[in-house]
Amino acid sequence: MTSANVPTQYPDVNAKSESNEARLRSRNRKVRGIFQSFMSHALINFVGLFFLVPFLWMLITAFKSNQDIFHTPPRWLPYDNLTVNINGEDYPLYDVQTPDGPKQLAALKIVEGVGTFVDPASPEKTFEYEIQQGETKIAEPVMHVSFRWQNFPDAMNRASRPSIDASFWVYFKNSLIIAFFTIIGTLLSNAPVAYAFARLKFPGRDVLFVIVLATMMLPYQVTMIPLYLLFNNFLHWGDTFLPIIIPAFFANAYDVFLLRQFFRTIPEEMCDAARVDGASEWQIFTRLVLPLSTPVLATVTVFTFLWAWNDFTGPLLFLTSPRNFTMALGLQDFQSQRTLIWNQLMAASTVFTIPIIIAFFFAQKTFIQGIKLTGSKE
Secondary structure, eight states, rough: GGGGGOOOOOHHHHHHHHHHHHHHHHHHHHHHHHHHHHHHEEEEEHHHHHHHHHHHHHHHTTOOOOOOOOOOOOOOOOOOOOEEEETTEEEEEEEEEETTTEEEEEOOOEEEEEEEEETTTEEEEEEESSETTTTTEEEOOOOOEEOOOOOHHHHHOOOOSSTTTBHHHHHHHHHHHHHHHHHHHHHHHHHHHHHHHHHHHTTTTTHHHHHHHGGGSOOHHHHHHHIIIIIIIIITTTSSSSSHHHGSSSHHHHHHHHHHHHHHHHHHHHHHHHHHHTTTTIIIIIIIHHHHHHHHHHHHHHHHHHHHOOOOOHHHHHHOOOGOHHHHHHHHHHTTTSSOOOOHHHHHHHHHHHHHHHHHTHHHHHHHHHHHHTTTTO
């Protein structure tokens, strides 16, 4: 038999083998992609725990009772005393080791480690027992999971300085006023300046823009004393919101740069077409550029709100009357009091944090889009 009669290739077998190898490679890539996606999400979630856990602890503490705050070891869920109503009043229940065995008794009062108890079924007779004898606890409170919502109205209605009657609702209102007008001033002042640097051509534009950016390297501590002397001694605006709000109506380098970079992504041909139709630069800016710049304007709004809402140095420098305090100052003032109620402090801190969360999640889509597009050019 000659070699010409011996088959040397098997097309069907080779095709099946290549098809199996291709499916195997595809499956391996898919498994590898799933594994990489799982690991990346696990890493992100692990890092996110460092930011989430303190917030969760603050939120849970805001619902705790005064007794449960200092419980050792700490508990994640808020616990409170189980109470029983006797003659129209609520008294906490205790598990008491009596000579007749363990019983659940209501504590009428506890003085110097000695409690006065009654049986809820027959409250006519009282008993006195020591809460603890040596290392043995005679009476332990009966606890159950309970969210104390009353901490929030108690905290917001509480005044850090009762003699002045300035509650956290007043601080909340002051913070909203300052944040609102700061946002208005920032948008009105920065957008025209950024448009001029992005679209208008005039002598020295680039040099002036570099000078504006150079002011970002100037720390606030350098200008703090001159600003205080200007607003307090010269303009006599001390203890008012004006020194905090008015500077927002003068453009700042960071927002000018952010807006300018976004304006440069808008095609110049659209502006040229508007000029051919007889539109002025102001009409182009207000009717063409600004409507297309919603993402970056939302980004500036969120950044400005976060900065104004969290600002502590500015109000501390210019505001002296507690009635004009912001939430940041009010929380610090409340924390510095001699008698500190931790659950109410955490409740007020939670209320202070809620507007920040709402502002971010409502503007999340446009916020991320503005960050993504800013800095890119057509």
